[in-house]
Amino acid sequence: MVNEGDSQGEAEGDPGTVRPGGRTARVRAAVLRAAEDALAEHGFARLDLGDIARRAGVGRTTVYRRWGTVTALVADVLADMAEQSERRADTGSLLADLRANARLVQRTLTDPRQAALFKAVIAAATSDARTAEAMHRFYQRRISEWSPCVEQAIERGELPEGTDPAEVIRAVSAPLYYRLLASGDPLGPDVADRAAEAAVAAARAGAYVRIVP
Amino acid sequence: MVNEGDSQGEAEGDPGTVRPGGRTARVRAAVLRAAEDALAEHGFARLDLGDIARRAGVGRTTVYRRWGTVTALVADVLADMAEQSERRADTGSLLADLRANARLVQRTLTDPRQAALFKAVIAAATSDARTAEAMHRFYQRRISEWSPCVEQAIERGELPEGTDPAEVIRAVSAPLYYRLLASGDPLGPDVADRAAEAAVAAARAGAYVRIVP
Numbered sequence: 245m246v247n248e249g250d251s252q253g254e255a256e257g258d259p260g261t262v263r264p265g266g267r268t269a270r271v272r273a274a275v276l277r278a279a280e281d282a283l284a285e286h287g288f289a290r291l292d293l294g295d296i297a298r299r300a301g302v303g304r305t306t307v308y309r310r311w312g313t314v315t316a317l318v319a320d321v322l323a324d325m326a327e328q329s330e331r332r333a334d335t336g337s338l339l340a341d342l343r344a345n346a347r348l349v350q351r352t353l354t355d356p357r358q359a360a361l362f363k364a365v366i367a368a369a370t371s372d373a374r375t376a377e378a379m380h381r382f383y384q385r386r387i388s389e390w391s392p393c394v395e396q397a398i399e400r401g402e403l404p405e406g407t408d409p410a411e412v413i414r415a416v417s418a419p420l421y422y423r424l425l426a427s428g429d430p431l432g433p434d435v436a437d438r439a440a441e442a443a444v445a446a447a448r449a450g451a452y453v454r455i456v457p
Numbered sequence: 458m459v460n461e462g463d464s465q466g467e468a469e470g471d472p473g474t475v476r477p478g479g480r481t482a483r484v485r486a487a488v489l490r491a492a493e494d495a496l497a498e499h500g501f502a503r504l505d506l507g508d509i510a511r512r513a514g515v516g517r518t519t520v521y522r523r524w525g526t527v528t529a530l531v532a533d534v535l536a537d538m539a540e541q542s543e544r545r546a547d548t549g550s551l552l553a554d555l556r557a558n559a560r561l562v563q564r565t566l567t568d569p570r571q572a573a574l575f576k577a578v579i580a581a582a583t584s585d586a587r588t589a590e591a592m593h594r595f596y597q598r599r600i601s602e603w604s605p606c607v608e609q610a611i612e613r614g615e616l617p618e619g620t621d622p623a624e625v626i627r628a629v630s631a632p633l634y635y636r637l638l639a640s641g642d643p644l645g646p647d648v649a650d651r652a653a654e655a656a657v658a659a660a661r662a663g664a665y666v667r668i669v670p
Contacts, residue, residue, distance in 0.1 A: 367580035370576035370577070370638070380640060383640040414636075414642070415632060417639070418631040418634070421634065421638065422627060426630070426634050427597070428590075428592070428596070442628060442655075442665070443659075446658040448662070449659075449662070452651070
């Protein structure tokens, strides 16, 4: 879900893709990009701040002073991924919106670099509580970004009152992550479309109406 | 999904829980149990055949000769987990069957030892192709075990002709794994029940009818 337009390595090389904010922002962009590359190539266990500084063309001291630990750097990678992620769709149709969401997740999880990056973060989160927290924040932000698609469908009368928007958004992504991480079944665009259709059908039937305690 | 009745450590200590087949089977059971403990405690990266032999009270040579590598041993752990897993439900009602499946997955993923074991295997599979293959076989077997619940519902006329049973079973587990591995949202029995209800609603609406190419 990272902005693929910013994949040129050295930010200075292509002014069109430089994130706004001057040198500090350019250093952050270069370091985060280098951290993503290292995560995708070797995983979390072999991350090293010195190696990332070298890849980014940035002084080691800068990296150690700004991020301090590998865990803090990965948390910043996740915050940046959330910031750079695509905005939600707004087509006026719940099914079309959720299909756009499912296709975005499916493209992300089948892009070799992005899939490796997500797998590395998810693997790290299974054994590192701070990485898990940062990853959960990433997913909360993505769920919040897409929830208005469901809220609008409720307002339009497409879905029952009391439907939990977050639960519908989770239902779109879940089958894709299950295939990526557990069952290993193919993960094509047809699977994405089916995930969107199933979420809409279940939501229409009231399966995601909030449970009042 | 491991048979919790066999958690006494040394198989000899409790004849009622010994797996059938004599000494070879007892050695396998003790080594697999020790490998599960080591996986749950320290993860895949720190598995060591010598340490596992010591935990199991079995000679190192036996373990090296029989399994050879950590990857082969983990593949055998997964094969054993599939063998020992609970059989499918057969209540005569699709919703009740799928709720039993969802509750079984939910109990497994919230049991501390089992959750740690599954997370360790899933994390290892993100970077080890042979572990990924063994894990995919585990999920294929679990999906096949529960698919007849859906087949019978189609025969009873509860679901449209052409519904893909495996896809319905995947839909039950997917929201639970998504919460465990990605979003970090709570994973209570209510989530399991909702996963079963959503899968039934989507299946009734035809969302899992096989796509004919």
